[in-house]
Structure formats: C-alpha cells, structure tokens
Amino acid sequence: MADMAEVDQVIHQRLSSRIALVNQISHYIVQAGGKRVRPMLLLLVARALGHDTAERHELAAVVEFIHTATLLHDDVVDESDLRRGRKTANAMFGNAASVLVGDFLYSRAFQMMVSTNRLRVMEVLAEATNVIAEGEVLQLMNMHDPDISVDDYLRVIEYKTAKLFEASARLGAVICEASPEVEEACAGYGRTVGTAFQLIDDLLDYEGSTAELGKNIGDDLREGKPTLPLLVAMQRGTPEQREMIRHAIEHGEVERMPEIVTIVRDTGALEATREAARDQVARAQAHLAMLPESPWREALLQLSADSIGRSS
Numbered sequence: 551m552a553d554m555a556e557v558d559q560v561i562h563q564r565l566s567s568r569i570a571l572v573n574q575i576s577h578y579i580v581q582a583g584g585k586r587v588r589p590m591l592l593l594l595v596a597r598a599l600g601h602d603t604a605e606r607h608e609l610a611a612v613v614e615f616i617h618t619a620t621l622l623h624d625d626v627v628d629e630s631d632l633r634r635g636r637k638t639a640n641a642m643f644g645n646a647a648s649v650l651v652g653d654f655l656y657s658r659a660f661q662m663m664v665s666t667n668r669l670r671v672m673e674v675l676a677e678a679t680n681v682i683a684e685g686e687v688l689q690l691m692n693m694h695d696p697d698i699s700v701d702d703y704l705r706v707i708e709y710k711t712a713k714l715f716e717a718s719a720r721l722g723a724v725i726c727e728a729s730p731e732v733e734e735a736c737a738g739y740g741r742t743v744g745t746a747f748q749l750i751d752d753l754l755d756y757e758g759s760t761a762e763l764g765k766n767i768g769d770d771l772r773e774g775k776p777t778l779p780l781l782v783a784m785q786r787g788t789p790e791q792r793e794m795i796r797h798a799i800e801h802g803e804v805e806r807m808p809e810i811v812t813i814v815r816d817t818g819a820l821e822a823t824r825e826a827a828r829d830q831v832a833r834a835q836a837h838l839a840m841l842p843e844s845p846w847r848e849a850l851l852q853l854s855a856d857s858i859g860r861s862s
Contacts, residue, residue: 553593553607554586560611564658571643575651579618579639587747588613588718590853595722595736598846605725608662609671613718615659616675620682620714622652627686628773670724678717685709694774696796700781707748708741715744735840739850742837746830747857752777753823756814768804775799778826782819783810791817827858 565576589610596606622639624630626648631641640648656679663675689706692698719740723733755770756779770777776799784792791813797803798810814820834854841847 553597553610554590556604556607557586557589557593557610557614560607561614564611564615564662567654571647572651572654575622575639575643575647576618576655578642579622580614582633582636586614587853587857588617588714591715591718591740591743591850592722594846594850594853595719595739595841596725598841598844598850599723599726599728599732601722601726605666606722608666609721609725610718612659612662612675613714613721615655615662616679616682617714619652619655619659620686622648622655623686627690628769630769668724671721674717674720674724678713681709681713685711685713689775692776694800694802696776696780696784696799698776698781700778703776703778703781704745707745711748712741712744715747716741719743732840735837739834739837739854742830742834743854743857746827746834746854749778749823749827749830750858750860753779753820753827755779756811757820768807771798771807771810772802772804774802778823779814779819780810782822783814783817786817786819787813824858831855831858 561580562577565573565580567573567576592610592613593606621633625633625638626640626645629640630638632638638648639651659675663672666672685706685708689710692702692706716737717740720733720737723736728736752770755768755777771780780795780799784795787795794806795810795813798806831854835851838847838850841850
C-alpha cells in the first residue's frame with residue numbers, strides 16, 4: 551500500500567533527535583516492524599471517506615508513535631525480554647532508557663498533532679492517551695487476581711488496547727469532516743476490531759508457538775494476567791483444574807504450563823475466546839454500513855476478518 555510507504559517515511563523523518571541514544575532505541579523498536587494496524591485503520595477510513603491530502607500520513611505516524619511508546623512502557627512493566635522475535639528495548643538498553651525514550655515518543659507525537667492545528671484531533675488523541683494510561687493501571691490492579699470478572703477483563707481491553715484502535719479510525723473520519731454519525735460508526739468499528747485483536751492475542755498465548763508469536767509462550771501467565779482463556783477454563787473446569795489455574799495466576803507459575811494449556815483446550819476455552827472475537831468482528835462489520843461502497847471499505851471489512859484469522 552503506497553500510503554503505508556509514505557507513513558514509514560514520515561516515521562523515520564520524525565524520529566530524529568539530537569540525542570544519540572534516543573535515535574538508537576526509537577529506531578530499534580520502530581524498525582522491529584509490527585503490523586502497523588492502527589495507522590492502517592486511519593488511512594483506510596480516510597480513503598473510504600474521500601480524503602486525499604498528506605495530513606493522513608502525519609496522523610498515522612502519530613498513532614504509531616503513541617502505540618510504540620506504550621510498547622516501550624509495557625515491556626518495562628511486564629519485565630518482557632522478547633517482542634516481535636527480537637529482544638525488547640529494555641532487555642537491550644535497560645529499563646530507564648526505555649521509559650525515557652517512550653516519553654520522547656509521546657512528546658514527539660504531541661508536537662506532531664499540534665502542528666495539524668486541529669483542536670478536534672488533539673481532543674481525540676489526548677483522551678485516548680489518558681484512557682490508555684488508565685487501562686495500564688487497571689491491568690496492574692488485576693494482576694495475579696483469579697477472581698476478576700469477564701467484564702473487568704474486557705474493561706482493560708477497552709481501555710488499554712481498543713481505545714487507540716478507536717481513536718485511529720475516528721481520526722480518519724475527523725480529518726474528512728464526516729458527520730457525527732459517521733464519525734461514531736468509524737470509532738465503533740475501530741473499538742470492536744481492537745477488542746477482537748486483543749482477544750486473539752490472549753488466545754495465541756495458549757495456542758501459538760514462540761516462533762510464530764515473536765514472544766515467549768506463557769508470558770501472560772508468568773505475568774499473572776487472568777485473560778479470557780483462563781477465566782473460561784476456570785468456569786468450565788473441575789475443582790482441581792480450577793485450583794491449578796488459580797494458583798498459577800496468583801503466583802505467576804509457568805512450570806505447569808503444559809497441563810494448563812491442556813485444561814484450556816479441553817474445556818473449550820480457546821474456541822469460546824475465538825467466538826467472542828468473531829462476535830466483535832461482526833459488530834465491526836455492521837458499523838461499516840455507514841460508509842459508502844468502495845475498495846477502501848472492502849479493505850476495512852477484510853482487515854476485520856484478518857484480525858481473527860492470524861497466528862501471530
């Protein structure tokens with residue numbers, strides 16, 4: 551997609567800093583690749599609504615910078631050492647440098663959004679970054695707690711992951727000066743796709759392989775994250791199975807990971823999680839009825855379907 555090449559060019563231009571370590575770390579994490587789903591959402595919505603100026607490339611880069619900053623901070627909080635098949639920035643350069651470069655990316659993103667001179671753009675992104683921070687704290691509060699409800703779990707996804715998807719799709723409509731109804735439909739599409747995306751991420755921690763995922767299998771359990779596959783497995787399992795999972799969540803225990811994976815699979819928890827993701831995608835596709843027919847709308851439909859068919 552030519553638009554994405556333009557976004558990559560903006561990213562590399564805007565990463566520039568007079569501080570060598572800032573350049574080194576920010577380039578290290580951005581060049582690690584990733585799916586660039588959030589900027590893609592913004593670009594596709596903007597094109598579906600007829601936008602054809604370079605402003606969309608700048609804002610797509612802003613969204614990617616915010617996402618990258620959250621990854622840098624996440625990996626420090628989670629003590630992760632592998633992402634996208636490479637060592638995390640904190641494993642390479644240390645926690646302090648990773649946190650500070652994450653701050654640089656946030657502040658650079660805000661410099662860029664101010665340059666658009668659109669108050670609505672700043673409102674959307676300021677709210678999104680605030681909600682994401684709240685989501686990080688919510689997740690921290692839920693760590694090692696096997697008694698959280700499914701609603702509590704989904705609230706973390708809504709804040710921590712789906713909010714930036716929502717903001718990305720919403721911005722595509724904002725820069726086209728779409729009607730409030732169309733803007734809300736685009737935001738709803740982004741929010742539900744983001745939720746589906748995270749549900750599949752959580753499922754793959756018990757279904758994928760390290761080589762496919764680019765991260766260590768069992769990381770969620772090691773970090774004490776009570777994700778939907780574990781919550782469903784506890785609901786459906788025997789008392790003994792439930793107690794094993796509870797203990798693993800409480801203590802971040804991965805030694806019995808093979809047994810827990812077997813329980814998650816045998817109780818149908820993986821299929822239940824995938825079905826929840828399918829439901830989110832169906833909602834996402836319903837939101838797209840507000841957009842005119844075009845190849846860009848078709849691409850958005852395909853993107854939502856792809857979010858649940860992936861293995862990494």
